[in-house]
Amino acid sequence: MRMENNVQDKIAAAASTDQAATVADKINLEGASKTFHMRGQVIRALQAIDLSVRREEFVALVGPSGCGKSTILNLVAGLLPPSAGTVLYDGRPVRDLNRRVGYMTQKDTLLPWRRAADNIRVALELRCRPTSHSEADEKVARMMELVGLKGFENHYPSELSGGMRKRTLLARTLIYEPETLLMDEPFGALDAQLKLIMLDQLQALTQQRRITVLFVTHDLGEAITLADRVVVFSARPGRIRAIRNIDLPRPRDVFRIRFTDVFARYHEELWDVLKDEVTKGTDI
Amino acid sequence: MSGEVMTRTAALPGQTEAEEDVTPEPQGTMSMRYMVIARIMLVAAMFGAWEFAPVSRGIKFWLSSPSAILSTLWGWMVDGSLWAHLGATLSVMVTGYVLGCAVGISLGLLFGFLPRVYRVLVPFIAAFYALPKIALAPLFIILLGIGMSSKVALVAITVFFLLLNSTIDGVRDVDRDLVQSLRLMGATRIEVLRKVLLPSALPWIFTGARISVRYAFTATLLAELIAANRGLGFLIEFNSGNFNATGSYAAIVVLVAFSVTLTEILTRVQAMTAMHRN
Ligand SMILES: Nc1ncnc2c1ncn2[C@@H]1O[C@H](COP(=O)(O)OP(=O)(O)OP(=O)(O)O)[C@@H](O)[C@H]1O
Ligand SMILES: [Mg+2]
Numbered sequence: 311m312r313m314e315n316n317v318q319d320k321i322a323a324a325a326s327t328d329q330a331a332t333v334a335d336k337i338n339l340e341g342a343s344k345t346f347h348m349r350g351q352v353i354r355a356l357q358a359i360d361l362s363v364r365r366e367e368f369v370a371l372v373g374p375s376g377c378g379k380s381t382i383l384n385l386v387a388g389l390l391p392p393s394a395g396t397v398l399y400d401g402r403p404v405r406d407l408n409r410r411v412g413y414m415t416q417k418d419t420l421l422p423w424r425r426a427a428d429n430i431r432v433a434l435e436l437r438c439r440p441t442s443h444s445e446a447d448e449k450v451a452r453m454m455e456l457v458g459l460k461g462f463e464n465h466y467p468s469e470l471s472g473g474m475r476k477r478t479l480l481a482r483t484l485i486y487e488p489e490t491l492l493m494d495e496p497f498g499a500l501d502a503q504l505k506l507i508m509l510d511q512l513q514a515l516t517q518q519r520r521i522t523v524l525f526v527t528h529d530l531g532e533a534i535t536l537a538d539r540v541v542v543f544s545a546r547p548g549r550i551r552a553i554r555n556i557d558l559p560r561p562r563d564v565f566r567i568r569f570t571d572v573f574a575r576y577h578e579e580l581w582d583v584l585k586d587e588v589t590k591g592t593d594i
Numbered sequence: 595m596s597g598e599v600m601t602r603t604a605a606l607p608g609q610t611e612a613e614e615d616v617t618p619e620p621q622g623t624m625s626m627r628y629m630v631i632a633r634i635m636l637v638a639a640m641f642g643a644w645e646f647a648p649v650s651r652g653i654k655f656w657l658s659s660p661s662a663i664l665s666t667l668w669g670w671m672v673d674g675s676l677w678a679h680l681g682a683t684l685s686v687m688v689t690g691y692v693l694g695c696a697v698g699i700s701l702g703l704l705f706g707f708l709p710r711v712y713r714v715l716v717p718f719i720a721a722f723y724a725l726p727k728i729a730l731a732p733l734f735i736i737l738l739g740i741g742m743s744s745k746v747a748l749v750a751i752t753v754f755f756l757l758l759n760s761t762i763d764g765v766r767d768v769d770r771d772l773v774q775s776l777r778l779m780g781a782t783r784i785e786v787l788r789k790v791l792l793p794s795a796l797p798w799i800f801t802g803a804r805i806s807v808r809y810a811f812t813a814t815l816l817a818e819l820i821a822a823n824r825g826l827g828f829l830i831e832f833n834s835g836n837f838n839a840t841g842s843y844a845a846i847v848v849l850v851a852f853s854v855t856l857t858e859i860l861t862r863v864q865a866m867t868a869m870h871r872n
Contacts, residue, residue, distance in 0.1 A: 389774060409780050419775040423793045432789065438780040486779065 336490060336522045337363040337386055341395030344381050354547035355381045358395055361541065361550065368516060368523045370533035372580075373543025373551075374588045379526040380416055381548075383492045386524060387413045399490075412488030414496050416526075418475050420467040426478050427454060427463035433486040453481040456511060458504070472499040477508070484515065490522040497532065509535055510564040517561060530584060534576045535564055542583045552583045658840040666844040676848065682824035683814055683852075686742055690749025691810040698754040699799055702761025706791050707783065712762070723759065727752045727813065731820050745817035745825075752813040753806045760802025764795025800867065807860060811853070826852065 344356040356378035363369045371379045384390040385397045388408040397404045399411075420429050431450045434441040441449075454460050457477040467475055476499050483491065496512075497505045513536060516523055527533050533540045534556055542552040556576060558567065567573050641660045649657060670676035705712035731748050738744035772790050781789065818827025826849055833841030 387778060389778075407774075407777055409778065411778070413775070413778050415771065415775065417771055419769075419771050421772060421790065421793070423796075432776070433779045435789070436779060436781050436785055438782075 334364050335362045335398075336365045336367070336400065337361075337524065338398040338401075339382070339385065339392075339395065340398065342382075342385055342392040342397050343394045344378065344385065344390065345393045357547045357549040359548070359550060361553075363522060363524055366520045366522055368525065368536055368538045370525045370527055370537035370540045371543065372527060372530055372533050372540060372584060373548060374545045374584075375528070376546045377543045377587075378546065378548030379543065380494050383413065383415075383494055383524060383526060387411055387492055410488065411490040411492050412483040412486065413492040414479055414483045414494060416494035418467070418479065420475060420478055420482070422467050425464050425466055426459060426470065426474075429467065429478055430454065430481045430485055433482065439486060449485055453485050456484075456515075457481045458507070473501070473504065476500065480508070487519055488521070490524070491516070492524050494526045495528065496525075498528070505532070506564050512536065513561060513564060530577060530580055531568055534558075534573060534580070535562060535567055540576075540580060542580060543587070545587050551587060552580070554580055656839050658843050662840045663844045663847060666840050667847065670844070679825055679829050680848070680852070682742075682822075682828075683818065683826045686745045686817070686825065687749060687810050687814040689742075690746040690814065691753050691807065693746065694750040694753025694806070694810070695757050695803055697750070698757025698802075699761050702758045702765065702799075703787065703792065703795070705758075705762055706765030706768075706795070707787055719755075719758070723755050727755070728816050731817055734817075735821055740821045740823070745814060745822070748817045749810050749813045752809050756806040756809060757799070757802050760798045760805075761795055764798030765791050767798065768794040804860060804864060807856065811856060815849075 339359045339361045341358040341360060342356070343354075343358040346353040346355055359382065361369075361382075371382065373379055381390065385392055386399065386404065386408065388397075388404040388406055399408055421432065424432070427450050430453050431446055433439060434446040434449065450463075454463060457480055459474060459477055459481070462470065462474065465474075467478070470478065476496060480496055483493075497508050500508060509532065515521070523536075525533070525536065530540075537556055540554045540556060541550055542554075543549065544551045554576065558572060644657070645659050645661060647654075647657065667676070670679075705715070727748060730751065731744070734744040734747045738747055768791055772794070773786055776786050776790055814825070815827040818825040819831050822828040822831070826845060829845040829848070830842055833839075833845055
C-alpha cells in the first residue's frame with residue numbers, strides 16, 4: 311500500500327514536469343485555481359492546478375463529488391475566469407467565451423420549446439455555420455441514428471427520458487464537429503449496456519475526427535476504457551492526486567476490455583487512490 | 595379603478611385569473627337543461643317585475659323599464675348611432691392596444707438585450723409604472739385634444755407598461771445556461787435573442803397581452819367618460835348628463851354585451867393556446 315502510493319506520487323510528479331506549454335498542447339492550466347464568494351462565504355472549489363491536454367488527446371477527470379471537475383471545464387470554456395493562474399487554449403489565454411470547444415454540460419441545456427431534432431439542429435442554424443436545409447436535415451438524421459434516438463425526432467425534451475435527453479445533448483454537441491469536446495458526465499444517466507454502445511461511438515468519432523477531449527466522469531472503468539490519461543482529483547478543494555497514462559492500444563474493444571488483466575491492474579491502482587478521496591469527501 | 599390599472603402583473607404563464615379558470619363542471623344533459631330553464635325563468639321574473647312594478651310615475655322615470663330600454667336600443671340600431679359609438683370605442687381600444695403591445699414588447703426585448711441600459715433606467719420605469727395612468731388623461735387632452743389621439747395615448751401607455759414589464763420579467767426568467775450554451779456554439783447576440791430570449795419570454799408576453807386587453811378596455815372607457823363626443827363611455831356620460839335614465843341603462847346594456855363578448859373571445863383564445871402548448 312505504502313509502496314503503491316509512492317509510485318503514484320512519482321507518476322504525478324513525472325506528469326507535472328512536462329507542463330511547459332508546447333505547441334502540441336491544446337489546453338494548459340497553469341496554476342489555475344477557483345474560489346467562489348457566496349453570501350459572504352468563501353468556497354475554495356479548486357486549488358492551483360497544473361494540467362495540459364495535448365492535441366487529439368483524450369483526458370478523463372475523476373474525483374469525488376464537489377471537487378471542482380465541472381469548474382475546470384467551465385474555466386476551459388471561458389464561462390468562468392480563474393481566481394489565480396492562467397488557462398491557455400492553443401497557447402493563448404482564454405478571455406471571453408471559448409468558441410472552439412463544444413461543451414456538453416452536466417446540466418441539461420436543451421431548449422424546452424424545441425423538439426429533439428430541432429434541438430440537435432440548432433448549431434447548424436447559426437450564421438457562423440452556413441448549412442443548407444437539406445444538408446442540415448441529413449446531418450440531424452445521421453446524428454439521431456448515431457445516438458439511437460431514431461423515431462424520437464418530434465418529441466419535446468419533457469417527453470424524453472433522462473438518458474435520452476443526455477443523448478440528444480450529445481448529438482447537439484457533436485453535430486457541428488467542434489475541435490475540442492468538454493464532456494461532463496455525459497453517460498451518467500444511461501444503463502450499462504447503452505453506456506458501452508455510446509462509449510464505442512464516442513471513441514470511433516473522436517478518433518476519426520481527431521477531436522481533443524476533456525471528459526469528466528465518476529466511473530473509473532469508463533475513464534480507463536476511453537482515456538489516454540486519467541487524472542484523479544482529491545476531495546474539495548480539488549487538487550491533482552495522480553495522473554496515469556493508459557497504454558492500451560486503439561481502437562479499444564469497449565465491450566471486452568474491462569475483462570482484461572491490464573485493465574484490472576489500472577483499475578485497482580487508480581481505485582486505491584480514488585477511494586481514499588471519496589471516503590474523505592465531505593460532500594457525500 | 596385606477597388602483598387596478600397599476601397592479602403589477604406578477605402572474606406566471608399558465609396561472610390565470612380566477613374568474614377565467616372556471617371550467618364547466620361535468621354535468622348530465624338533464625341537469626344542464628334544468629339550469630338553462632332556471633336561468634331563463636329568473637331573467638323573465640326579474641324583467642317582469644321591473645316592467646310591471648306598481649310604482650309612481652316619478653319613480654318609474656328613474657327606474658325605467660325593459661321595454662323602454664329595448665325600444666331606445668332599437669332606435670340607436672336603426673339610426674346607426676349605436677354602431678358609430680361601438681366603432682369609436684373599438685378603434686380607440688384596438689389602436690392603443692396594438693401600439694402599446696408593439697412598443698412594450700420591443701422595448702422589453704431591447705432591455706433584455708442591453709441589461710446595463712435597463713439597470714440605469716429601472717427607477718424611472720418603476721416610477722412611471724407606479725403612476726395611475728388615468729391621472730395622465732387630462733394632460734393628454736391638453737396635449738392632443740379631445741379627439742381620438744388623446745384616448746389612444748392613454749390606452750397605449752397603460753398597455754405599454756404592462757407589456758414592458760411582463761416582457762422584461764420573461765427575459766429575466768430565461769435560463770442563463772441556455773444562453774451560454776448557445777453563445778458557446780457561436781450564436782451572435784441577435785441569434786441568442788431570437789432563439790432563446792424570445793421563445794423563453796413568449797408565455798410571459800402572452801399572459802401580459804391577455805391581461806392588458808381588460809386594462810385597455812377600462813382605460814378607453816374612462817377616457818371617453820372624461821371627455822369625448824363619441825364612444826360607449828360618451829353614450830353613458832351623455833345620457834346620464836341629460837337625466838335620461840332609460841338611455842343610461844341602454845348604454846350599460848351595450849357595455850355588458852361588449853364585455854361579455856370580449857371575455858368570451860379571450861377565453862376561447864386562451865383555451866386554444868393552452869391546447870396548442872400541450
Ligand atoms: N457558481 C458557484 N457558486 C458557488 N459555488 C460554486 C459554484 N460552482 C461550483 N461551486 C462550488 O465549487 C465546488 C466544486 O464544484 P464543481 O461543480 O466543480 O464540482 P464537481 O467536481 O463537478 O462535482 P460533481 O461530481 O458533483 O459534479 C463545489 O463545492 C460547489 O459547491
Ligand atoms: Mg460536476
